[in-house]
Amino acid sequence: MSNPIEVTLTHRMNLPDEENLLDRMAQGVVSTPMDRPEGPLKVSGTATYADEDHPPGTAYGWFVRAAITSGRVTGLNTRELEAMPGVLAVIRDNRMIRNPAQGGDAKSPHQGPSEVFYKGQPIALVVAETFEQARDAALAARPDYKDRSDRAVILPTRTDYEKPRSKQSSQGNLDKAMRNAAFAVDVEYDTPSMSHAAMEPHAAVAWWQDGRLTVRGSYQMLNSNAQELADALGISVKKVRILSRYVGGGFGSKLGIGHEGVGAAIAAQKLDRPVAIALHRRQVFEATHRRSETRQRVRLCCDADGRMTGIGHEAWVSNLPGETFSEPVTQATPFTWAGENREIGHYIGRLNLTGAGSMRAPGEAVGVPITDAAMDELAEAAGIDPVEFRLRNIPEADPSSGKPFSSNRLADCIRIGAERFGWSGRPKVPGSRREGEWLIGFGMSGVIRVNMLGDSTARVTLRPDGTALVETDMTDIGTGSYSVLTQIAAEMLGLPPDRVTTVLGDSDLPPSIGSGGSRGAASSGSSVMLAARAVRGKLAERMGCDEEDLTLKDGTAIAGNRQRDLADVLAGDILQGTGTIKRGAAEAHHRQSSWGAEFCEVAVSSVTGEVHVRRLSGVFAAGRILNAKTARSQCMGGMIFGIGQALHEEVFHDARDGSFMNRDLAEYHVPANLDVPHIDIELLMDDRDPYANPMQAKGIGELALCGTAAAIVNAIANATGHRFRSFPITLDKVLEKLG
Amino acid sequence: MRAFDYARAQTPADAIGTDARIIAGGTNLLDLMKLQVETPERLIDINHVGLDQVERDGDGLRIGALVRNSDLAAHPAVRQDWPLLSRALLAGASPQLRNRASTGGNLMQRTRCYYFYDLDAPCNKRVPGSGCGAIGGVNRIHAILGASEHCIATYPGDMAVALSALDAVVEVEGPDGRREIPATAFHRLPGDRPDLDNELQPGEMILSVRLPAPLGGRQIYRKVRDRRSYAFALVSVAAAVTMQGGRMDRVRLAFGGVAHKPWRVPAAEQMLAGQAPSAELFDRAAAAVLEGARGQGHNDFKIPLLRRTLAAVLAEAVQESA
């Protein structure tokens, strides 16, 4: 076959894009509820995840955990372990890491296996011929320590929080506004330490060939993961390839390179054979990341008409010493609701506890429900219906910066949602509706998640037979990347989707931002769109028309009154487009966010305090919806996550040493099927955000989670007449107030 | 998991009187072996010895030790005449686990205490004399009744709570022959030997469980937990109540999630029998059940929770069977 004819198209998102190009395409596949192309592989168990395919000669690794909370490892019974059946090596290498990298770090996390910062930290790696031998030997490890656990900080006191200046902001005079307000609330809420609990445990298989490392791992952001791994190993990034074809859920826990990737690479190098490491579920809990617990103080005030005049939101969070990430709890507070006086505080405690990292919708997931629940309290104080109260407080422009919104459909979501849900049937008096022992209540919340774009590149190859290949290092973590990227290329090239093959999850492919922060589909999708557009340009040349006048449909090219088969137009040539989207000024001048509203009906047992979610309904606006089915699934997943956040999820740390006590899925509770009622979802299919990207699409992956817990806790307040300010709302907390 | 020898028993006799550890469904034992909480050197697999039938035994029923939880719960005679047992079984675990879990294994399941599972934590049940991590630690799921200074763990299962209320009998055989242990006395309190969960002696095997004649009346199993399925009981109440002329006649009550064994208080049952139901009476019965109850901090709520749940269950039982 001939060499491809290459074309590139790079677009920097400086100006709004109102071209709405995808709306002018003829194939009609974007936005449809297309099934996942890889779905049959997944349901038949033939999509191989990281640890499901081992090269011949693979050895197996298992980490030794630190049994102290703080101190130094001074020795290990290495000889004894090495003498155990099948053991190949006991590795303590200075390149090993303390905790996984944070999303997008692109450099190694803190390294070294000797300094212990938290209980459960991997401090050695045992490699053996079989998985069972490795585990057995690792469990026989007896490290010597210089134990400084008595000086460990498990719970910070109220005084020793850092107060980074860049994370505090203030406008107007909140104290004064609070004093002069007709109604005000000043409340403290807290959320617990949580864990991502993705289905697939973290795993990596590493092998070296001719000085180059390949890692089959379970990762979300391959371009930065390769850099993190190279940096940890002290080698050039060119020497590293990461493969993550299928990822069984990440929720942020696989954003950065982890113990398994670095450990497997080091061991494979030392042993000169492939090494596989799959973390045990208990290790996933204690040795990846968690979501920080938060304590939040919210001050809100409004005038007699329920117009908000002030918002204060302070958050206390934690992380390991030296980590740059801290749960950005207040991320949506500057712009969501009106109020000219505003104060935001962010305080970080340094703990000897498993590191904190990004977990699904870092920031808004725990910040929005709490400001929203406090708003519900204020609405009640002001005697105004919660829907009406929120509608009165949607600002015209970002009240902190004065920037206009790129598009703000919050009011639409609230109105449509209230109608669909039957909000008018809400019990007017809290605690007034009863069915037998069950107290019934309705609640609602606004749903907000910032929208982001990340630099991304993709390659689209149109082959002589009129089929296309899409390639990028983007990952599909169960979200639907394979689907939407296939649809976008099919739309732009006028091909039925089954003539497009999408290849993802290989760091040798053109770099994308990866899956994280709800920007993957829109960012990598834009790069695919640009790559396909470049190809269209070439086809237009061959058809003798401008690209705008070219129609591609069902494998044919149409210009004026001429219609030709693509194979005919290509005449044996391969057209290869490389598209790149880059962040630009559009995001600097406009405030971008995805929006939604959720409504919930709960029943609370007056006997046991158990809370049942009976109905959950959400309306979402996230710009162009790329696939109605995968978008809906993302929203459903977010809402179920939110049920867990409201009612179930909590890591139990032993306050004496920080241990994760409930570190398995039997005792760390996420919602089970019976906890999840019918979930009703409406997507605003007509939404377009010109400032977001050339597809006018915004992030949807994390959106639905950012409010659910408030809808639930507000419904509980409506049902019982009591406010609950400590998540999760377990039955013991309810019982305490029911009396 | 430590390397172990494995043998398959063809008859119960192959498994009796050996020092090998019995494995049935494996849903509890294997998990514990992988974590090395349990490290048996020999396993004897009893899945092929028969004992997998539910048979009539006079007015009662004999349940083989290898009858799976899902089969037992679905058995027509059980559903008809001992619905309490069926309900308790269905409240436990998940369909996949119930398909595999055996009657004997379910009785023998070990505690879910977090510290018992954590090799680096002190635990008198796992390593006698090492201390108890749960006292002063995370103890939301722990006992409020019958605990000791050595162990505050609970027996976590559901089925045994119903068996206890139904006055079932566990039939076991050891090297010295067969014996019967009432379900109410099968599990023991921790005392200073928390390593011993129950009265089964080394070398003994559970052959079957016998249910006496049906109690009739209204039978309720109410399991209160942190999510609606696939979670162990914080508190469960098993109740069987018959009514006569507006008064409670026979009353059987057992409680799960609150002690090292299914908890039964005959005095509370007697207090109710022959009386007309009233909220005040239910309260007194609950007080009798809770005599000596003590919280450990995180689990203090179980005391009012048990009281409230019992009252609600009794109110429901007398109403519908009246």
Ligand SMILES: Cc1cc2nc3c(=O)[nH]c(=O)nc-3n(C[C@H](O)[C@H](O)[C@H](O)COP(=O)(O)OP(=O)(O)OC[C@H]3O[C@@H](n4cnc5c(N)ncnc54)[C@H](O)[C@@H]3O)c2cc1C
């Ligand atoms: C995630 C999860 C959730 C669960 N939730 C619940 C719940 O909500 N409620 C509940 O009640 N249970 C629950 N279970 C526990 C489950 O019911 C038990 O694991 C199961 O009943 C054990 O039966 P098995 O046949 O698999 O036993 P095995 O694992 O095979 O054996 C368990 C023990 O019993 C011994 N044993 C087995 N048979 C005999 C015999 N005939 N004679 C003497 N000793 C014997 C074994 O030696 C071993 O010590 C849950 C389990 C899991 C994993």
Ligand code: SF4
């Ligand atoms: S309660 Fe019992 S099982 Fe739990 S740690 Fe204490 S001794 Fe061990």
